[in-house]
Amino acid sequence: MLSASSEDKDKALTQMAVSLDKEREAILKANRKDLESAKAKKLPAAFIERLTLSDKRIEEMACGLLRVARLKDPVGEVIRDWSVESGLRIRKVRVPIGVIAIIYESRPNVTSDCAGLSFKSGNCVILRGGSDALNSNFAIYRALKKATDKCGFPEGIINIITSANRLAVDELLKLNAYIDLVIPRGGEELITKVAKVSKIPVIKHYKGICHVYVDECADLNMATEICFNAKLQRPGVCNAMECMLVHKDVAARFLPLMLKKFKDAVVEIRGCKTTQRIVKGIKRATEKDYHTEYLDLILSVKVVDDLDEAIRHINEYGSHHSDAIVTDNKENAQRFLKGVDSACVYVNASTRFTDGGQFGMGAEIGISTDKLHARGPMGLEELTTYKYMVFGDGQIRK
Amino acid sequence: MLSASSEDKDKALTQMAVSLDKEREAILKANRKDLESAKAKKLPAAFIERLTLSDKRIEEMACGLLRVARLKDPVGEVIRDWSVESGLRIRKVRVPIGVIAIIYESRPNVTSDCAGLSFKSGNCVILRGGSDALNSNFAIYRALKKATDKCGFPEGIINIITSANRLAVDELLKLNAYIDLVIPRGGEELITKVAKVSKIPVIKHYKGICHVYVDECADLNMATEICFNAKLQRPGVCNAMECMLVHKDVAARFLPLMLKKFKDAVVEIRGCKTTQRIVKGIKRATEKDYHTEYLDLILSVKVVDDLDEAIRHINEYGSHHSDAIVTDNKENAQRFLKGVDSACVYVNASTRFTDGGQFGMGAEIGISTDKLHARGPMGLEELTTYKYMVFGDGQIRK
Numbered sequence: 001m002l003s004a005s006s007e008d009k010d011k012a013l014t015q016m017a018v019s020l021d022k023e024r025e026a027i028l029k030a031n032r033k034d035l036e037s038a039k040a041k042k043l044p045a046a047f048i049e050r051l052t053l054s055d056k057r058i059e060e061m062a063c064g065l066l067r068v069a070r071l072k073d074p075v076g077e078v079i080r081d082w083s084v085e086s087g088l089r090i091r092k093v094r095v096p097i098g099v100i101a102i103i104y105e106s107r108p109n110v111t112s113d114c115a116g117l118s119f120k121s122g123n124c125v126i127l128r129g130g131s132d133a134l135n136s137n138f139a140i141y142r143a144l145k146k147a148t149d150k151c152g153f154p155e156g157i158i159n160i161i162t163s164a165n166r167l168a169v170d171e172l173l174k175l176n177a178y179i180d181l182v183i184p185r186g187g188e189e190l191i192t193k194v195a196k197v198s199k200i201p202v203i204k205h206y207k208g209i210c211h212v213y214v215d216e217c218a219d220l221n222m223a224t225e226i227c228f229n230a231k232l233q234r235p236g237v238c239n240a241m242e243c244m245l246v247h248k249d250v251a252a253r254f255l256p257l258m259l260k261k262f263k264d265a266v267v268e269i270r271g272c273k274t275t276q277r278i279v280k281g282i283k284r285a286t287e288k289d290y291h292t293e294y295l296d297l298i299l300s301v302k303v304v305d306d307l308d309e310a311i312r313h314i315n316e317y318g319s320h321h322s323d324a325i326v327t328d329n330k331e332n333a334q335r336f337l338k339g340v341d342s343a344c345v346y347v348n349a350s351t352r353f354t355d356g357g358q359f360g361m362g363a364e365i366g367i368s369t370d371k372l373h374a375r376g377p378m379g380l381e382e383l384t385t386y387k388y389m390v391f392g393d394g395q396i397r398k
Numbered sequence: 399m400l401s402a403s404s405e406d407k408d409k410a411l412t413q414m415a416v417s418l419d420k421e422r423e424a425i426l427k428a429n430r431k432d433l434e435s436a437k438a439k440k441l442p443a444a445f446i447e448r449l450t451l452s453d454k455r456i457e458e459m460a461c462g463l464l465r466v467a468r469l470k471d472p473v474g475e476v477i478r479d480w481s482v483e484s485g486l487r488i489r490k491v492r493v494p495i496g497v498i499a500i501i502y503e504s505r506p507n508v509t510s511d512c513a514g515l516s517f518k519s520g521n522c523v524i525l526r527g528g529s530d531a532l533n534s535n536f537a538i539y540r541a542l543k544k545a546t547d548k549c550g551f552p553e554g555i556i557n558i559i560t561s562a563n564r565l566a567v568d569e570l571l572k573l574n575a576y577i578d579l580v581i582p583r584g585g586e587e588l589i590t591k592v593a594k595v596s597k598i599p600v601i602k603h604y605k606g607i608c609h610v611y612v613d614e615c616a617d618l619n620m621a622t623e624i625c626f627n628a629k630l631q632r633p634g635v636c637n638a639m640e641c642m643l644v645h646k647d648v649a650a651r652f653l654p655l656m657l658k659k660f661k662d663a664v665v666e667i668r669g670c671k672t673t674q675r676i677v678k679g680i681k682r683a684t685e686k687d688y689h690t691e692y693l694d695l696i697l698s699v700k701v702v703d704d705l706d707e708a709i710r711h712i713n714e715y716g717s718h719h720s721d722a723i724v725t726d727n728k729e730n731a732q733r734f735l736k737g738v739d740s741a742c743v744y745v746n747a748s749t750r751f752t753d754g755g756q757f758g759m760g761a762e763i764g765i766s767t768d769k770l771h772a773r774g775p776m777g778l779e780e781l782t783t784y785k786y787m788v789f790g791d792g793q794i795r796k
Contacts (some may be wrong), residue, residue, distance in 0.1 A: 002736055002737055002739060003733070003736050003737055082758065084756065084757065084758045085758075086751065086756065088747055088751060088756075090757060090758075095739075097769055097770070098739070098769065180769050180770070181769075181770060196597075199594075201599065201768075201770050203770075219792075222792040225792060225794055226792065226794060228794075229794035229795055230794075233794070233795050233796075234795075335401070337787045338400055338401050339400055339401055341400060341493075341496070341785075342785065343785060343786065344785070344786045344788060345785060345786070345787055345788065346788045346789075346790065347787075347788070347789050347790060348789070348790045348791055348792055348793075349486055349788055349789075349790025349791075349792070349793040349794075350793060350794045350795050352794070352795035353484065353486060353788065353790075353793065353795055354786075358482065358484065358486075358795070359482065359488060359786070360480065360482045360483075360488075370599075371495055371496065371578050371579075371783045372495070372578070372579060372599050372601075372770065372771040372783065373770040373771040375783055375784060375785065375786075376785070376786050385769045385770065385773055386773060387739075387740065387741060387742070387743060387773065387774070388741065388742045388743070388752075388757070388773075388774050389735045389743055389745075390742060390743065390744045390745070390747055390751065391744075391745050391746070391747075392744065392745060392746045392747025392748075392751075393746055393747075394617075394620045394623060394624065394746055394747070395746075395747040395748060395751065396623055396624060396626075396627035396628075396631070396747075396748045396750070397627055397631050397632075397748050397750035397751055397756070
């Protein structure tokens, strides 16, 4: 894979899309098998919905692969190019990481998405989806592998673990001599477990406890729009707002209308003492609330004395994912941007924009809440590392 | 530290240098105490040499801090700046990582070097040097801390662990909720242990099993110079050559003279069967030899059938540190550069150039043999991460 050309990779990606379409019947059949077991186990409706494949979903997977084929190949990009005193010319060049293991839950489309992004970035991938989607995942894998085989790529570029035994994952996570990176995608429990067990470096795609801070200098109409959007446009995702912070000097003007709007949208509010004083009939927020990613129609609200308290609260209770300030004051905006230690910090925009697509990356493997290697939305570039290529004409060290 | 200005940091770094000079007597006194214990313990002469401080070494440490003060501040650098369809402007900005723990052996100058680089890059640092240098390290730490105190920086920016108990390190390595990164610097044993125990991400500065491959199209005079330099300019360091690979078609011309040169320089050669056939009286290299970082006047030599075998050998036996090809053939050079999976790959130059100073980084915290976050020489930039600062005027997600 270190030597594969962009053209050959893109041809294979196109072939993978074609192959998914060809194997549609086999994939749907395998999926029906998984669905039957899931229904027999009485797994929740939302779970079954995510597990279900259809003609449309397979088409979406194929389109996703075609889209990835059209993206710029990050491999080979010259990040920097300079010469040094000794006469050596040094090029810092983007290269694949190597072998990446991706561990995810029972959403079969992730199999195709992750295989496509890993392949495009020149990596070998080991896929381990949820045990309730094993048949679907294997059928998708088979379709993809037929394509890479046909295009002359060697064995072992796309791999899948078919054992339903959870110990297989524990064994996998010990193989730090062979696997360069593990990316867990899914709920908090999965990610915590992988991070705890793994001997391989992990990039966590952890929870999002996201804040919007309404500054004393905020345009309150804009603040209302942004907070409403951040909470309600899609409450079940990691970049939705879980806690709203409001400067004490605007709280009395801002909160009554804002909280009425939330109440009308059936959002349960849990507020601090001051919030309770300003708007009656609100439940008190506990310490635990401020630490909670609700992913639901619940919002904690806190009135703060100043910008510094807002920054401190976010750094202490947040998950370093996405946090926003609404303000017309440039200095306050700068202090917030610098002081909040999160992957994405916003001025006057909804936290919901933290997304590879919205950032113009074309595709996304997830959103890293870690600080090393990749932070925030992870696209193709974040699935690469670099090496230094050094060109001499006989230089020796003196 | 997230909000500290470059000017304030540079002033404090200058002050640290001044403070080291002022506290010279106290530092030397503490060092004498460490030296007495070390001598009483009959520690080896090379160990005691590394532990010993002198006026000159303290001056070098101070000069190092002044040099770091003059380097460009990586924090705040705009890595990328673009606008997206929604009208949002996104800036990818370099920021400090946070809290970095550095674990090293009994070389007191590392205390000052690492504190300086961490401080300049806006990180808080926790230093843990070898237990035989505790008094020296603490005296250096005190001098540095006086300077940061004087310049108005808060407590806890530079920290040192003064317990000689090795369990302190084990406890430290569990604190993944508070520490963002661990950098072990030193011998293989230390690094393996840290990597095994740590719950915190580790960037390893591991061994260097470096190769020079003499291609069939090599200028053999150049090859002789480069191999001699790579092995002998400083044999005890990680970027010295440990194994020389030679294409079979030039082996009979190249090896006799080259190995005579090495023999004259008292280098012990351990060769493959073909090497033994070409030059008599050579010890046979074992599998273990090819896996060994000698750091000594020993070299393994292998004759290979072609470039592909050379690449395979390096990827299998090497440590992904620094490897070179000597060739006049551009295509072979390109195949080597692409195919060898190492941090630094050289064409027609000695592996000894893998070094932050030689790369023009101004300073170096070490050489990473890992692939994630930082690879190869690690300077100030590699002690940073990034965040996305996103500027809107009321954007909400549709």
